[in-house]
Amino acid sequence: MKLLFSGKTKDVYENPDGTYSLKLKDDATGKDGVFDPGENAVGLSIEGLGRASLRLTQYYFNQLTEAGIPHHFIDCDIEAATMQVKPGTVFGKGVEFICRRVADGSFLRRYGAYATPGQDLDYLVEVTLKDDARQDPPITEDALVTLGIMTSAEFETCKTRTKAITQLIAADLERRGLSLHDIKFEFGKSGGDILLIDEISGGCMRAYKDGKPVAPMDLIKYILE
Numbered sequence: 091m092k093l094l095f096s097g098k099t100k101d102v103y104e105n106p107d108g109t110y111s112l113k114l115k116d117d118a119t120g121k122d123g124v125f126d127p128g129e130n131a132v133g134l135s136i137e138g139l140g141r142a143s144l145r146l147t148q149y150y151f152n153q154l155t156e157a158g159i160p161h162h163f164i165d166c167d168i169e170a171a172t173m174q175v176k177p178g179t180v181f182g183k184g185v186e187f188i189c190r191r192v193a194d195g196s197f198l199r200r201y202g203a204y205a206t207p208g209q210d211l212d213y214l215v216e217v218t219l220k221d222d223a224r225q226d227p228p229i230t231e232d233a234l235v236t237l238g239i240m241t242s243a244e245f246e247t248c249k250t251r252t253k254a255i256t257q258l259i260a261a262d263l264e265r266r267g268l269s270l271h272d273i274k275f276e277f278g279k280s281g282g283d284i285l286l287i288d289e290i291s292g293g294c295m296r297a298y299k300d301g302k303p304v305a306p307m308d309l310i311k312y313i314l315e
Contacts (some may be wrong), residue, residue, distance in 0.1 A: 095164065099293060100140075105174070109164060114147075114171045118306060141193035142170035142310045143182050143291035147173065148260060149314060150290040153157055157258060161286040162278065178280030178302045182239035184220030185229075187248055189213055189256035192271040194296055195208060213253050217245075220276075228303060256261050256287065266312045268304060271296040 091103035091111055101113040151163035151274055151310055166173035176284075193209035198215075202311040216225045217234070231245045240248070243285055260270040273295035278287040292306030304312065 091176070092220060100289070104177075108177055110175050110177055111172050112175060112289070114143050114173070114289065114291075116140050126144055138309055139306060141168055141261045142307055143289055143293055144168055144171055144173055146310055147289040149288045152264075153258060153262070154174065154255065154286065157254075158232045159258075173230050173289075175287070176280050176285065178278040178285060180278045180287070181234075181244070182219065182237075185234070185239060185248075186218050186220060186226070188218065188272060188274045189215065189252050189253040189259060190272040191256070192269070195236060197272070213256060215249050215252050235275065242259065242285060251275075251277070251284075251286065255290075257294070258259065259290070262313070267299060268299045268309075268312055272296060 091105055093101060094104050094110070095102040099115050099117050101115070103111040103113065105111055116135050116137055118139060133262060136168060145168055147163070148166050148168075151161050151241060154161050157178055162175040164174040185286060190211040191199075191213060193205040193207060193211055196236055197211075198205055200209035216228060217230075218228050229239075231242065234240050234245055235242055255275060256270070256273055259273060263270050273290075275290075275294070276288040277284055279285070292304070295309075297304045297309055299312070
């Protein structure tokens with residue numbers, strides 16, 4: 091395998107057959123040793139997180155297959171914490187779609203003069219650029235189109251699928267007594283299609299149980315154990 095990119099929480103390799111492999115690490119985003127999916131720097135390392143994240147990713151991508159939502163997942167090796175995915179390209183240098191059901195995290199830090207903790211946001215979708223140096227700045231649809239990052243039609247597809255996937259995951263968590271506050275996704279293009287890419291794990295979402303945040307390693311226990 092050829093290493094293409096080494097990121098904060100995973101490495102990306104190109105396989106001889108043209109597919110890619112993602113190696114999930116035990117690192118998580120956060121600050122001062124506290125997990126926070128809204129941070130753009132590694133804040134802690136949790137033993138076994140890579141394998142746990144992959145188990146949850148496999149579980150949810152299988153659900154997306156049943157729901158007819160396109161994605162890049164092909165197969166995985168849980169013990170090696172690697173998953174094989176379809177090759178593709180990201181929009182620009184990477185664009186993240188965040189779906190917010192409840193006011194929390196960076197949303198409150200930015201809009202605290204108007205928003206209140208726990209406020210219902212009704213699947214509000216925000217978009218940010220993946221740009222560590224500029225703290226992952228929010229960006230509008232008009233700016234994405236003007237800068238040639240994606241078209242209006244591509245934006246609408248990603249936004250619609252962001253809401254649909256969030257609704258699916260929120261319903262699954264609610265069946266286990268969990269509440270999903272927000273979750274982030276990334277999309278890419280492959281063969282003319284728009285696919286959900288990356289992972290779907292505890293490191294991508296903010297979930298609560300009885301009003302208390304659920305850590306990524308605990309989330310897997312509620313869902314799969």
